[in-house]
Amino acid sequence: MSAPGSSRKTFQSSELSRASAEVFAAAADHPVWMTRRDGESWVLMSESADKARASLLELAAQLVAHNQHRWNAGWSHERSLPVDAGTELS
Numbered sequence: 001m002s003a004p005g006s007s008r009k010t011f012q013s014s015e016l017s018r019a020s021a022e023v024f025a026a027a028a029d030h031p032v033w034m035t036r037r038d039g040e041s042w043v044l045m046s047e048s049a050d051k052a053r054a055s056l057l058e059l060a061a062q063l064v065a066h067n068q069h070r071w072n073a074g075w076s077h078e079r080s081l082p083v084d085a086g087t088e089l090s
Helices: 020-029 047-073
Strands: 010-012 032-037 037-042
Touching: 010 020, 020 032
Parallel strands: 010 032
Antiparallel strands: 032 037
16 A cells, blocks of 8 residues: 555545545545446546646637637638648649
8 A cells, every 4th residue: 555645546445444545645636546346437536626627628618619610610612621721622
């Protein structure tokens, strides 16, 4: 077993009761995976890590929406695909 603050990323679910301090110390530093014999694994992370993850996903969604809008705005009904300046057509 590693010392608190370790870089372990995976714990067995039973360690929550046997070594909760170690599990929580690791989860305070980075997300940790909780493996279970009878089901799907879980991820335990701090609230700040979850908020940062949600913010990153929101930014990605905004970038996709923005680029989709730019793609749609550049669409020409005269061509099957938009063509950038300098691109040769076959």
